[in-house]
Amino acid sequence: MGYEQWWKTLENLTAEFKRKQVTVPAEIMSYLRSAKTMISVYNVDPTCLESIPTVENYLINVESNLLNIAKAKFGQAFMERWIKKLEDSRKEAEPKTETTASRFIPGLPKGEHWIRVLSSEEILKENVERLAGELGLSCKMQKDGYILVYGSEEKVKAFVKKMAEKCRGTRKN
Secondary structure, X not given: OOHHHHHHHHHHHHHHHHHOOOOOOHHHHHXXXXXXXXXXXXXXXXXXXXXXXXXXXXXXXXXXXXXXXXHHHHOHHHHHXXXXXXXXXXXXXXXXXXXXXXXXXXXXXXXOEEEEEEOOOOOOXXXXXXXXXXXXXXXEEOOOOEEEEEEOHHHHHHHHHHHXXXXXXXXXX
8 A cells, every 4th residue: 555655745735734834624634634544554454354445545635735725825826736746646555556467376276366374373274274265265285384375266255354354363362
């Protein structure tokens, strides 16, 4: 998630307002701080996907309010210059899609979806095998210590979701 650049551009706009002695409402500054906090939460725990819409809502709210202030205080040209800067920073915030070739896994049936899980103190091999079995997935221990879990796409997605929930629950305890 690249929302830091978008946030930084909005922060720069508020700094310019301060230099020009324009007061930004406290509520807008509160939203900007909240966005930064949610960005930090996501950076610490990328499995916390529910923070993404919250971050976007805060940033959109701050942006629209700041642009209204910019137009009212400094005119259309000033606002349009900041719109361009914000558009550029939002482009950096969009997830980059990388196309990579699918890796070949020997012994894996053609067309199966898969994920490799590294066993650790949080993710025990027995729990991975049990959850895979419950969901009707197959699993195989690999020489490098990873557990290969494979099956239909829907079941693999369900497996990932349940493992993420279990890991979050383990971290909270």
